[in-house]
Amino acid sequence: YLDWNNSIGVIDKAFEKELFVLIIGPKGTGKTSLVREYATQKSIELKSINFSLRTRESHLIGTKNLIEGNIGFDEGILVKSMREGNILYLDEINAAEADVLLRLDEALDDRRQIVLKESDGQVIKAKDSWFVVATINPLTQVGTKELPPQLLSRFPVRIRLDYPPEDVEYQIIKKHVKNPTESEVLLGIKLANTLRQAAAVEELYYSPSIRETIAFAKLLEGGVSAKQSAKIVFGNIYSQWGNVEFQKVNDIITSMFGIT
Numbered sequence: 001y002l003d004w005n006n007s008i009g010v011i012d013k014a015f016e017k018e019l020f021v022l023i024i025g026p027k028g029t030g031k032t033s034l035v036r037e038y039a040t041q042k043s044i045e046l047k048s049i050n051f052s053l054r055t056r057e058s059h060l061i062g063t064k065n066l067i068e069g070n071i072g073f074d075e076g077i078l079v080k081s082m083r084e085g086n087i088l089y090l091d092e093i094n095a096a097e098a099d100v101l102l103r104l105d106e107a108l109d110d111r112r113q114i115v116l117k118e119s120d121g122q123v124i125k126a127k128d129s130w131f132v133v134a135t136i137n138p139l140t141q142v143g144t145k146e147l148p149p150q151l152l153s154r155f156p157v158r159i160r161l162d163y164p165p166e167d168v169e170y171q172i173i174k175k176h177v178k179n180p181t182e183s184e185v186l187l188g189i190k191l192a193n194t195l196r197q198a199a200a201v202e203e204l205y206y207s208p209s210i211r212e213t214i215a216f217a218k219l220l221e222g223g224v225s226a227k228q229s230a231k232i233v234f235g236n237i238y239s240q241w242g243n244v245e246f247q248k249v250n251d252i253i254t255s256m257f258g259i260t
Contacts, residue, residue: 001037004168007159011038014157020132022155028209029161031135035089047081048089051096057103061118073119078107085127090134094144101151108154163196177217184226188216191234191256205241208234227257
């Protein structure tokens with residue numbers, strides 16, 4: 001992970017002061033990579049959950065089980081992380097359902113405890129070392145919703161992680177591709193940024209991620225021409241929104257990479 005805006009330093013200060021962190025930004029900007037890198041640097045176990053409409057309270061809290069006639073309880077990821085005092089990563093938290101967010105809110109307040117009403121009513125209190133990092137995607141992304149104000153207040157340290165400057169994105173690509181052709185890769189990054197800016201003002205439906213500029217560079221490394229690589233990685237995906245959208249992007253590609 002290339003920490004181009006000192007996000008790791010900010011997270012570390014939050015960790016020291018026992019403040020939970022919220023990372024805000026579009027998909028493919030390295031939010032998950034950032035959290036994984038921080039956990040690796042601190043040598044702390046990372047437990048993570050990706051939220052969607054299918055995420056249930058049981059995934060966080062746990063479920064009852066029956067073993068040889070005895071009723072037990074399989075703890076969910078939230079309860080386990082509180083007991084163990086490790087880093088809990090809540091990915092795309094603003095895609096969770098309201099009932100799930102309510103149980104999270106219970107655990108994330110100043111008491112940092114949760115009542116296992118699903119089991120025996122035991123109160124689970126988090127270890128002092130317990131640390132939570134959450135991410136949210138822009139509300140323009142399908143399936144996202146505004147977080148309740150009280151839950152937002154649980155994450156007082158907020159990091160905005162956008163797409164990096166072009167020279168930094170090139171340095172990221174160099175970590176994945178052995179000998180990238182600088183001029184062609186930079187042109188691919190410029191194309192990606194053009195499409196990102198158009199998506200930001202809703203002129204296009206899709207915003208390419210950093211992993212896509214890496215894929216573009218890898219195709220170049222494999223001998224595919226720059227224009228063909230651009231069409232494969234950046235252009236073809238827009239055909240799902242119809243010929244007008246598809247042609248609009250291909251015209252941009254032609255203007256940047258030439259007719260042939």
